[in-house]
Amino acid sequence: MRNLLWKSPILKIFSILLFPLILSQGSFLFPQESFRKSPPYPDPLPELNLPKIESFFLSNGLGLSVIRRKNLPIINLNLIILTGESFSPEDLPGIATFTANMLSKGSINLSSSKIEEIIESIGGTFSSFTYPDFTVFNFSFLDDYLDEALDVLSRMILQPAFSRQEIENAKRSMFYELRNNNLDAEFLARRLLFRLLFKDYPYKKALYNNDIIKKYDRKRLLNFFNKYYIPNNSRIILTGNLNLSTASRKVSRYLNTWRKKEIKSLFLEQPSPCEKTKICFSDLPNAKYATIYLGNIISPSTSDDFFPFLVLNQVLGGGPNSRLFMNLRESKGFAYYAFSRVEFFKYCGVFYVQARVRPEVITESIEEILGEIQKITKEKTTIEEIEQAKSYLIGNFPLQIETFDKFSFKFSKARAFNLGERQWNKYYENIMRVNSEKVFDTVKKNHLLSPVIIIVADRSALDHLINLEEVEVYNNKGILQYIIRKENNNETR
Amino acid sequence: MIMNRNKFSLLVFTLYLFFIPLSIHAQIEKKLQFPITQYTLKNGLRVILSEDGYLPLVSVVIAYNVGSIYEKDGKPGLAYMLENLMFQGSRNVGRMQHINFIHRIGGEFNAMTTESKTFFYQTVPSNQLSLVLWLESDRMNSLDINASKVEQSKNTLIEEVIRRKELDPYLESSLYFDKLLFSDSDYSHPVIGEEEDIEKITVEDVKKFYSRYYTPDNAVICIIGDIEKNRTIELVKKYFKTIPNTKEVPNSPPLKPIKTKGMEINLENYLASLPGFYLGYRVSPPYSDDYYTLSIIEYILLRGKSSRLYNRLMKKDRTAFRLTGGIEEKKDLAVFKIFVLNNNELVKEISQKAIFSEINKLKSNLVSEKELKKAKNIFRRDYINQYSTPLNKALFLTDALLSGIDLDDLWDELNKFLSVKSRDIIGIANRYFTDERILLNIKLK
Numbered sequence: 001m002r003n004l005l006w007k008s009p010i011l012k013i014f015s016i017l018l019f020p021l022i023l024s025q026g027s028f029l030f031p032q033e034s035f036r037k038s039p040p041y042p043d044p045l046p047e048l049n050l051p052k053i054e055s056f057f058l059s060n061g062l063g064l065s066v067i068r069r070k071n072l073p074i075i076n077l078n079l080i081i082l083t084g085e086s087f088s089p090e091d092l093p094g095i096a097t098f099t100a101n102m103l104s105k106g107s108i109n110l111s112s113s114k115i116e117e118i119i120e121s122i123g124g125t126f127s128s129f130t131y132p133d134f135t136v137f138n139f140s141f142l143d144d145y146l147d148e149a150l151d152v153l154s155r156m157i158l159q160p161a162f163s164r165q166e167i168e169n170a171k172r173s174m175f176y177e178l179r180n181n182n183l184d185a186e187f188l189a190r191r192l193l194f195r196l197l198f199k200d201y202p203y204k205k206a207l208y209n210n211d212i213i214k215k216y217d218r219k220r221l222l223n224f225f226n227k228y229y230i231p232n233n234s235r236i237i238l239t240g241n242l243n244l245s246t247a248s249r250k251v252s253r254y255l256n257t258w259r260k261k262e263i264k265s266l267f268l269e270q271p272s273p274c275e276k277t278k279i280c281f282s283d284l285p286n287a288k289y290a291t292i293y294l295g296n297i298i299s300p301s302t303s304d305d306f307f308p309f310l311v312l313n314q315v316l317g318g319g320p321n322s323r324l325f326m327n328l329r330e331s332k333g334f335a336y337y338a339f340s341r342v343e344f345f346k347y348c349g350v351f352y353v354q355a356r357v358r359p360e361v362i363t364e365s366i367e368e369i370l371g372e373i374q375k376i377t378k379e380k381t382t383i384e385e386i387e388q389a390k391s392y393l394i395g396n397f398p399l400q401i402e403t404f405d406k407f408s409f410k411f412s413k414a415r416a417f418n419l420g421e422r423q424w425n426k427y428y429e430n431i432m433r434v435n436s437e438k439v440f441d442t443v444k445k446n447h448l449l450s451p452v453i454i455i456v457a458d459r460s461a462l463d464h465l466i467n468l469e470e471v472e473v474y475n476n477k478g479i480l481q482y483i484i485r486k487e488n489n490n491e492t493r
Numbered sequence: 494m495i496m497n498r499n500k501f502s503l504l505v506f507t508l509y510l511f512f513i514p515l516s517i518h519a520q521i522e523k524k525l526q527f528p529i530t531q532y533t534l535k536n537g538l539r540v541i542l543s544e545d546g547y548l549p550l551v552s553v554v555i556a557y558n559v560g561s562i563y564e565k566d567g568k569p570g571l572a573y574m575l576e577n578l579m580f581q582g583s584r585n586v587g588r589m590q591h592i593n594f595i596h597r598i599g600g601e602f603n604a605m606t607t608e609s610k611t612f613f614y615q616t617v618p619s620n621q622l623s624l625v626l627w628l629e630s631d632r633m634n635s636l637d638i639n640a641s642k643v644e645q646s647k648n649t650l651i652e653e654v655i656r657r658k659e660l661d662p663y664l665e666s667s668l669y670f671d672k673l674l675f676s677d678s679d680y681s682h683p684v685i686g687e688e689e690d691i692e693k694i695t696v697e698d699v700k701k702f703y704s705r706y707y708t709p710d711n712a713v714i715c716i717i718g719d720i721e722k723n724r725t726i727e728l729v730k731k732y733f734k735t736i737p738n739t740k741e742v743p744n745s746p747p748l749k750p751i752k753t754k755g756m757e758i759n760l761e762n763y764l765a766s767l768p769g770f771y772l773g774y775r776v777s778p779p780y781s782d783d784y785y786t787l788s789i790i791e792y793i794l795l796r797g798k799s800s801r802l803y804n805r806l807m808k809k810d811r812t813a814f815r816l817t818g819g820i821e822e823k824k825d826l827a828v829f830k831i832f833v834l835n836n837n838e839l840v841k842e843i844s845q846k847a848i849f850s851e852i853n854k855l856k857s858n859l860v861s862e863k864e865l866k867k868a869k870n871i872f873r874r875d876y877i878n879q880y881s882t883p884l885n886k887a888l889f890l891t892d893a894l895l896s897g898i899d900l901d902d903l904w905d906e907l908n909k910f911l912s913v914k915s916r917d918i919i920g921i922a923n924r925y926f927t928d929e930r931i932l933l934n935i936k937l938k
Contacts, residue, residue, distance in 0.1 A: 046549035395599020
C-alpha cells in the first residue's frame with residue numbers, strides 16, 4: 001500500500017498532449033441530463049488564510065521564524081545563509097555550493113557517516129541548495145526529535161571538521177554530478193543562456209565548469225565558511241506543531257555560542273539586459289531533438305513589473321493552452337513542447353522560452369517564438385487571456401505552499417529577498433490588479449525582442465542554420481569555439 | 494483480495510493498546526487519524542469524503558479496479574492505452590479540454606496505471622469541486638472512443654515505449670528480469686506493453702475494456718480537502734448516481750499458484766555502459782502477516798545511506814556504482830528486488846557475495862534495538878508522508894479500499910510495522926531469502 005507513492009507515477013502530460021487535434025466527437029444516441037452539457041459555475045473564490053508566522057532574533061543575530069502547522073508529526077527546519085554563489089571569489093566560482101555540500105560531512109567528534117546515521121535515526125532527511133543570492137539547508141525529521149536535530153545541526157555549524165578525505169570525496173561527487181549534467185540538453189542550454197546573460201555579473205559564478213573543482217582546498221573552504229556562516233547572516237525557519245517560545249528556547253540552547261561577526265553587506269546594481277540578438281549553438285552528440293532556450297534579463301521581483309510578468313508568462317507560454325504551445329506544437333507541429341518561464345533573483349529576473357523541436361525546423365521555430373513575442377509588444381493582450389492567466393496564478397498559489405517544505409522554502413525565499421507582504425498575504429490582491437495595460441507597459445519596458453538564443457543539438461543540425469546571419473558555436477563547457485557567418489559562409493575561429 | 498488477517502492477534506493487540514494508553518504507538522495513531530465518511534451509491538460507486546480545510550484546495554481521486562493483469566487474450570498495453578484515452582474527450586468534454594479546464598483554474602492533474610489499479614487525480618481550488626466532478630463523471634459515463642483516436646493513441650504509446658528505452662539503457666534488462674521473476678503470473682509483461690502488442694489492439698478491444706471496467710461499481714471516488722460534507726454528498730449524487738453500472742462487478746483474474754525456482758542467468762546488454770546485476774526474491778504480499786517484518790527488513794538493508802547494503806557496497810567496499818531496490822508490491826504477491834551497477838566485472842562478484850553475506854547476518858544475528866529503531870523511524874517518516882497533502886491521503890485511502898482493506902482497520906496498520914521485533918526478523922529472513930532466488934547478470938556486449 002505505502003509503496004504506491006514510491007512507484008513514481010509517470011507524468012502523463014506529454015503523452016497525453018502528443019495527441020493531434022481530432023475535431024469529430026462521437027455520436028451518442030442515449031439522452032442525457034441537461035446539467036451534463038456544459039461545465040458548472042464555480043462557487044465564490046475561497047479565502048486564503050495563511051498561518052501566522054512568528055519571528056524572533058536571538059542575541060547573536062540569528063533570526064528565527066516559526067510557522068505553526070499541526071496536521072503532521074513532522075518538523076521542517078530551513079537554515080538560510082544569506083550568501084549564495086555570487087559571493088564566491090572571482091577565481092573560485094562554486095565554492096559556495098561546495099561549502100554547503102561539506103556542512104554535513106563531519107564535525108570534530110562526529111564522522112560524516114555518523115552524522116548520516118543520526119539524521120536517519122530521527123527519521124530525517126538533510127539537503128542543501130545554493131542559489132546566486134542565498135543558500136538553504138532543508139532538514140526534516142519526526143517531531144519527537146527536535147533536540148536531537150538541533151544538536152546535530154549545531155555540531156555541523158559550530159564544529160565542522162572539513163577533513164581532507166571528506167573534501168576529496170565531496171570534490172569527486174561534485175565533479176561526476178556536473179559531468180553527468182553535461183549530457184542533459186536542458187541543463188546545457190539553460191547554463192549557456194544564463195552565462196551569456198550574466199557575462200560580467202556576479203551571478204555568473206553559479207554557472208561554473210567541473211574544471212574548477214580541483215582548485216578547492218581546505219584553506220579556501222574554511223575562509224568562505226568563517227566569513228559567511230555566521231548567525232547574523234542566517235535565519236532558521238521551523239515549520240510544525242510548535243510555538244515560538246519553545247522554538248527560541250531550544251534553538252538558543254544549541255546555537256547561542258555561535259559567534260556574531262562583522263559582515264560586509266553586498267549590494268549589486270541590476271544587470272543590463274542583452275540589447276542585440278545573438279544566436280549560439282552547442283553540440284550535444286547524437287541528440288535526436290534540438291533544444292532552444294531564448295531569453296533576456298528583466299526587472300527583479302521587488303519591482304512593479306513582477307506581477308504583470310507572471311501574468312504575461314502565463315499568456316505566452318505558461319501551459320498547454322498558452323500561445324507558444326498552441327502555435328509551435330498544436331498548429332505547426334514543430335515542437336514536442338514549447339513553454340516560457342520567469343525566474344527571479346534578488347537583483348533581476350530572467351524571462352525565457354524553452355522548446356524542444358525537430359532539428360530541421362529550428363530556424364522556423366525561432367521565427368515563430370520571436371513572432372509571438374513581437375505580437376505581445378505590438379498588441380494588447382485580450383482581457384480573456386489576462387483573466388485566464390490570473391485565474392491560474394490565483395488557483396495555483398495554495399499548491400505552491402501545500403507541503404511543509406514547499407511552504408518553508410517559499411517563505412525562506414521571501415525572507416532572503418526581503419519581499420515583505422506583497423508576495424505573501426497580498427499576493428491575490430496584487431494579481432487581481434494586473435490588467436492588459438499593465439502587461440503591455442511591462443513588455444515595452446523590458447528587452448524581450450533582443451534575446452540571447454541558445455540551440456543545443458547534434459552538430460548535424462548546423463546544416464539547418466545556414467540562413468542565419470551569425471551563429472556562435474560553443475563547446476559543452478560554454479567556451480566559444482568559432483563563429484559561422486552567412487556572407488562568406490566561413491568559420492571564424 | 495484475500496486477507497491473511499489474524500483476528501485473534503488483532504484483538505490481543507487492541508487490548509494491549511487499551512491497557513497502555515500512553516504507548517508511543519498509540520500517540521502516533523492519534524496524530525495521524527482523521528475523520529472520514531464512507532458510503533456507496535445505488536449504482537455501486539464507493540465514496541470516501543474527508544474535510545481538510547487547511548488550504549482552500551480539494552483533491553479528487555477516482556480509482557478503477559483494473560490494470561494490466563486484466564488484459565485478456567494477449568492484449569498487453571490495453572489498460573494503459575485506456576488511461577491515455579480518458580484524456581481524449583467524452584460526450585460533453587472535447588479533446589484537451591479536461592487538461593485545459595484543470596490548468597486554467599491553477600489545478601494539477603495526473604493519472605497512473607498499475608498492474609491492478611488505475612488512478613485519475615487532480616487537486617484544484619476548492620470552489621471548483623463541481624467542475625472536477627462534472628469532468629470525471631462525463632468520462633466515466635460516456636468516453637468518446639473511435640478508430641481514429643485509438644490509432645493516434647497507439648502511435649503515441651509506441652513512441653513512448655521507444656523513448657523510454659532510449660532514455661534508460663537498463664530498461665530492457667529490467668523487463669527481462671520481471672519476465673523471469675513473474676514467469677508463472679500475469680505480471681510478466683510491462684504495464685505499458687511492447688510495440689508489437691500495442692499494434693494489435695483494436696477499437697473493439699478498447700470499447701469492451703472500457704464498458705466492462707470503467708463503471709461506477711468498479712470504482713472508488715475519494716474527495717479530501719476544504720469541502721462542506723453535505724454539499725459534497727449532494728454533488729456526488731448529482732453527477733454520478735445516474736451512471737449505469739454493469740450489474741455485475743467483474744471478477745479479478747484468478748490467482749495462479751506461485752512457484753519459482755532459483756536460477757542465475759547472464760544477459761548481454763548492448764546499450765549498457767556498466768555491468769551489474771538484478772537479484773530478486775518472491776515474498777509475502779501486502780497486508781499478510783509476514784509483510785510487516787519484510788518491510789522493516791527492506792529498511793534495514795536498503796533505506797538510507799546508513800542502511801546495511803548502502804554502507805557495505807557504496808561506502809565500505811566501494812564495489813557498487815549504484816544500488817537501488819526494495820519491495821515491489823503487486824495485487825497478490827510481492828517481490829524483493831535489488832539492482833546493482835558495478836564499475837567492472839571483477840567487483841561485481843564481490844558485490845554479490847557482500848549482499849549474500851549481509852542477508853545471512855540477518856538470518857542468524859539479532860538486529861540491535863538501536864538499528865531497529867532507526868529503520869522504524871525512517872519507515873515512520875515515509876508512512877507519514879502519505880498524509881502530507883489531501884491528494885496523498887486520497888491516494889492512500891483509495892488504494893487501501895481497492896486492496897480490500899476495511900478503512901476502520903487502516904489506522905492500526907502503522908503500528909503493525911512498528912511492532913516488529915528483532916527475533917521476527919531472523920525467522921522471516923530465513924523463510925524468504927533462500928536459494929530460490931533469481932539472479933540476472935548484465936554483461937556488456
